Amino acid sequence: MTTVRTTLPRRCSPAAFWRGRLRRTRTRRLLETHLLVLLLCAVVAAGSLFLSYRQTQRGAAALAAREAPAVQGLAATRLAALRADQEAHALVTARLVDVAGSGETYRSQLSAADQGLSRIADRTDQDLGTVNGLLATYGNSLGLGTSMYRDQPLMRDQKLDEADSLLTRSKVGLAPRLDALQRVQLRHAAATATMGRWQQTGWWLAEIALMAVASTLLSALFVLRDRCGRDWNPYLVAAFVLTVLLAVFPLLTATATEDRLAGALGDLGRITEMSRHTGSGLADAQQGVAQESEEVRRELAAGDWADRIYQGTVVGGLLVVVLPALGLGLRLDSDYWRRR
Template identity: 45%
Template sequence: MAWLTRWMRAFRSRRLSGSRTRRLLELHLAALVVTALVSMTVLLVSYREVQNSAGEMRTRGAPAVQGAAATQLALLRAHWEAQESVDHHIDDVIGAGARYENQLSAAEQGLSRLSDVQIDGERGRGVLTTVNGLLTSYSSSMTPGTVKYVQDEWMQREKFGEAERTLSREGTGVVPRLDVLQRHQMQRVDRVSSMGALQRTGWAVAELGLLVLALTAISALWLLRRRCGRSYDPWLLPALLSAVFLAVVPLWATIATQERLDTAHERLVRIEKRAHDPEGLATSQKYITDRSTLVRDELAAQRWQSWTYYGALGGGALILLLPAVGICRRLNADYWRAG
């Protein structure tokens, strides 16, 4: 009877060992599925958010900042041209006010375009509505001073003074209001171009989840080798490689995009400052146009970054499906069907 007792003990031991192996495999399966779902959801959302920020900066932020800067520069230059014609006593020459009128016309056109591209919402539209009215008042004072009263010095000074107050009166003038609009737009640009705490947390969660997934996949491979006699598993190995790919490539692409956003932000700050240089009109206007074009070109979506998103989507499907299929096949063959 001793041999029967030993056999029963060995049978119970093997049964208990098989039960523990099944529970471990099921635990690994649950951990792999949960970590894959969480990490891939957060990763895809975080990656898309940064790419959307680059797109918004290119299509809305850069044109809005350029529009406000160009409008303000043209308006300041128009006023400067009118003052120069008086200071150099050429205001009574035929056509002397043409440059002033050209710049004022450019400012009006820029203001019209700015109303379509500004990024300060309803508040910005309110500012532009007020600026439109003030610009009409400014023109009604400055234009007679440069055209009608060129022979009447006292009247010309009066008109120029009215125009100067309308243009630059602190808090209520055209230029201070445009400065406020530009400041609000730059605040929006700051938020769009910077990676906030929520985005950083998202990437931390995604990378941590992929690390846990990779370690769980390695643990599952070890378990299959030690307890199920399988030297390797064709389902878990590709999932492990996909997890490594997802932990590296999308993060690298995001860092590259963030660097371009930082560069674009610096250039837009320079554009904003250049708008207060009316004497250097030729260079300033060219500078603003060239830098804005450069910003938009640098922020243009690159093909490899778009493909990275779809590659991450495909990799997420792999790390979700392959481990589940592989472990479920082993559980079904060794335990579930037998049970």
């Protein structure tokens, strides 16, 4: 007779069972801690990055749409007003007031000054009412001195002197008032173009949070391989690569934008200095202001690519929050949560 032996499965000892259970519990809690830290750091990083980058883009847009045109317009207005006075006096000195069409130059300068103020009226928060009134009165005095009283030397000289007073009188004249408006507008432009303390704090917070996200992702990947015997989690790997990209490209883009704004701000300062030119050479100063203004427009228009980086940053920030939640959430649900 043949004896059949059956081998019963060995049952682990109670100590080994509780050690395994404890190890699983510790691993689960470790992964849950990683998930919580990743979610918190990712939300902080994405929020800080979004707000800081958005502020940088808003500053660039405001400088291009409001502050720079206002500085340029005030400079052009001041030079045009001074040029009108110079041309009117040259007309009288050369005794050309009776020649048909001889006053077109100073009239065109007055028109340019008036149009300059009209164009910047909705681009500045400063009150232009007084300056507009002075410009109208100044133009009227020049017109009377070169047209109505051209055959009456005393009245003509009186009106031209009145125009000079309206233009250059200390503190209350047209030119000094435009100077004051330019200084204020240039300060506004500098405040818009410069990264403030809170914005710098936001960038630091975003970078620190992204570093924490990257470190936690690496730690979670090694925990999954060492304790769970899993291969590299594709969600966590993708989140790590995206975190590195978000830590580098938005910061480089913001730095390039700040450099571009600093260059434009320097050009606006030169425009303001050129507009304070007096005496001969006003035509050259006007040409210089036009050239510098065109340079500012090119500098500010060169940053359109930064908008695409901003849109990518928004999408990347959302993915940095979602991908770790999917990677660890699905693994925890598959290995631990369902079994509970």
